[in-house]
Amino acid sequence: xLQTFKNAWKIDDLRKKxxxxxxxxxxxxxxxxxxxxxxxxxxxxxxxxxxSGSMLGYLxxxxxxxxxxxxxxxxxxxxxxxxxxxITLLTVAIPYLENLSKEGEEGRxxxxxxxxxxxxxxxxxxxxxxxxxxxxxNALIYTExxxxxxxxxxxxxxxxxxxxxxxxxxxxxxxxxxxxxxSLIIFTGIISRLSVTVTTLIAMIQAxxxxxxxxLIMAPLILIFAVLVIAFSVVLNNAERRLxxxxxxxxxxxxxxxxxxxxxxxxxxxxGVMPVIFASSIMSIPGTIKEFFNIESEIVNKILGVFDYNGxxxxxxxxxxxxxxxxxxxxxxxxxxxxxxxxxxxNGVIPGFRPGKxxxxxxxxxxxxxxxxxxxxxxxxxxxxxxxxxLTGTNIQLGxxxxxxxxxxxxxxxxxxxxxxxxxHHKGFLE
Numbered sequence: 499x500l501q502t503f504k505n506a507w508k509i510d511d512l513r514k515k516x517x518x519x520x521x522x523x524x525x526x527x528x529x530x531x532x533x534x535x536x537x538x539x540x541x542x543x544x545x546x547x548x549x550s551g552s553m554l555g556y557l558x559x560x561x562x563x564x565x566x567x568x569x570x571x572x573x574x575x576x577x578x579x580x581x582x583x584x585i586t587l588l589t590v591a592i593p594y595l596e597n598l599s600k601e602g603e604e605g606r607x608x609x610x611x612x613x614x615x616x617x618x619x620x621x622x623x624x625x626x627x628x629x630x631x632x633x634x635x636n637a638l639i640y641t642e643x644x645x646x647x648x649x650x651x652x653x654x655x656x657x658x659x660x661x662x663x664x665x666x667x668x669x670x671x672x673x674x675x676x677x678x679x680x681s682l683i684i685f686t687g688i689i690s691r692l693s694v695t696v697t698t699l700i701a702m703i704q705a706x707x708x709x710x711x712x713x714l715i716m717a718p719l720i721l722i723f724a725v726l727v728i729a730f731s732v733v734l735n736n737a738e739r740r741l742x743x744x745x746x747x748x749x750x751x752x753x754x755x756x757x758x759x760x761x762x763x764x765x766x767x768x769x770g771v772m773p774v775i776f777a778s779s780i781m782s783i784p785g786t787i788k789e790f791f792n793i794e795s796e797i798v799n800k801i802l803g804v805f806d807y808n809g810x811x812x813x814x815x816x817x818x819x820x821x822x823x824x825x826x827x828x829x830x831x832x833x834x835x836x837x838x839x840x841x842x843x844x845n846g847v848i849p850g851f852r853p854g855k856x857x858x859x860x861x862x863x864x865x866x867x868x869x870x871x872x873x874x875x876x877x878x879x880x881x882x883x884x885x886x887x888x889l890t891g892t893n894i895q896l897g898x899x900x901x902x903x904x905x906x907x908x909x910x911x912x913x914x915x916x917x918x919x920x921x922x923h924h925k926g927f928l929e
Contacts, residue, residue: 506915512676519675522667523686529571529664530564530687534656536649539568541637554631556782559900562687568632573624573661574687575668575680581617583772585609590830617665618658625657676918677911685907688900724901727882731905734875737766739868741861746845762837762848764864766872769827771902773873774880777819778899781805781812817877824873834862876902 506512533539543566546554558565561574589595589609598605629650632638640649668679675682699717706714740761784805804811838858841847851857879902 502912502915502919505919509919512915512918515674515676519671519677519682522671522675522679523682526571526664526667526683526686527562527690529660530562530567530569530690532570534568534570534572535652536639537568537632537653538637538639539566542632542635543567556778556899559691560684560687562690564687565628568628568637570656570660571664572628573621573657575661575664575683577621577624577661578613578617578665578668578680579775580620581613583776584616585613587830614665618662621658621661622654625654625661628657629654676914677907681903681907681910684903688904691900723882723885727879727901728905730875730879730882731902732909734767734872734879734902735906735909737875739764739766739864741848741864743841743846744849746847762841764868766868767875768831768865768869768872769824771899771906772827773820773823774876774899774902776823777816777880780819781816813881816880820876820880821870821873824876825869828865828869828872832865834858834865837861 503516506516546558546566554565557574557576560576560579561572564571564574585595589599595609595612598608601608632653633641638646638649638653640646664683665680668683671677671679671682699720702713702717706712706717740763743760743762745758745760784802805815806812835858838854838861841857842853847853848857848860851860880899
């Protein structure tokens with residue numbers, strides 16, 4: 499990867515794209531340090547940062563710590579991510595959106611505009627919710643009268659404006675930089691939080707040297723689990739099943755066309771990190787309710803407490819939801835009937851299977867098996883951090899979602915740089 503960046507830096511236009519991307523990401527991190535007026539983040543940041551099992555802990559992870567400190571980019575790109583997911587799901591259910599998705603570039607532009615509008619609405623909802631969380635935890639300077647109303651308007655508007663600015667910055671990276679802008683912003687935020695994990699590991703090693711020998715075992719164990727999760731993530735992103743395809747020869751004018759053999763790639767991780775994000779969001783709801791609502795009933799508190807991040811119920815529910823969402827997302831994105839029809843239109847056949855229903859059934863069977871294998875990979879990556887936390891008894895959460903995002907974005911950027919250099923007759927890291 500380092501060799502790839504070194505080779506890319508030698509090319510003038512690629513160097514400009516890399517510099518532009520880095521400048522935008524630096525501005526993003528500066529925005530994460532700009533405080534929003536009328537807020538005392540010290541009253542809430544330690545609670546949010548420590549509670550990684552709640553929805554707010556998830557939002558804090560995605561925002562790179564800005565959420566816990568109630569800064570300009572506290573909402574991060576979460577409104578835009580949620581909007582994109584909602585529009586993607588509705589594209590299957592609403593004929594108007596489905597037709598737009600088939601209209602080429604103009605249709606995609608209209609869908610992108612709708613996604614932005616929905617993101618604004620979601621940002622307002624999240625900003626209102628976060629304002630009341632801050633108010634309930636005495637993190638506001640003004641809460642009553644005209645001053646309190648003015649403070650509420652400023653706080654909510656700042657949160658929404660910061661999220662929209664971040665969405666615009668991501669789009670600028672898409673146009674003028676390298677990689678996917680939104681993914682890179684999330685990547686930068688997560689990377690910035692690794693310093694906390696490193697500091698905690700160093701403290702554990704120092705405690706072990708000072709006489710607490712259990713930490714000398716825990717620290718290496720955590721590092722081993724981290725390496726395993728990263729290895730699983732790399733395999734997950736690169737693995738694919740290749741179905742052989744043979745195209746029949748045909749005469750076009752005076753030329754003989756076709757006749758070549760190729761393959762149909764089916765990725766093991768077709769749904770990416772989306773099932774993990776969906777599952778973690780849903781499983782964190784009970785913890786969030788318990789944390790931020792003063793529920794007096796002991797029975798209700800015990801029921802909500804069962805869904806603790808390190809508990810067995812959370813892990814089982816997490817696994818089942820990841821598998822369910824993985825199948826659901828893949829079924830939306832990949833249609834065996836459409837794939838089989840496209841092969842038939844282009845005179846392509848899978849050896850041993852007749853065009854039409856037999857090919858369709860074979861592709862559906864393969865996709866079903868690959869989807870299950872991909873779901874199991876996601877389960878391993880997502881559950882390993884929970885096992886690590888239980889075995890070591892520490893608060894270090896090597897989040898599977900975080901590592902999947904980090905590995906996926908790093909591989910995506912490297913591949914984009916490679917493709918750019920191949921077009922310019924460079925060998926990249928294959929040299």
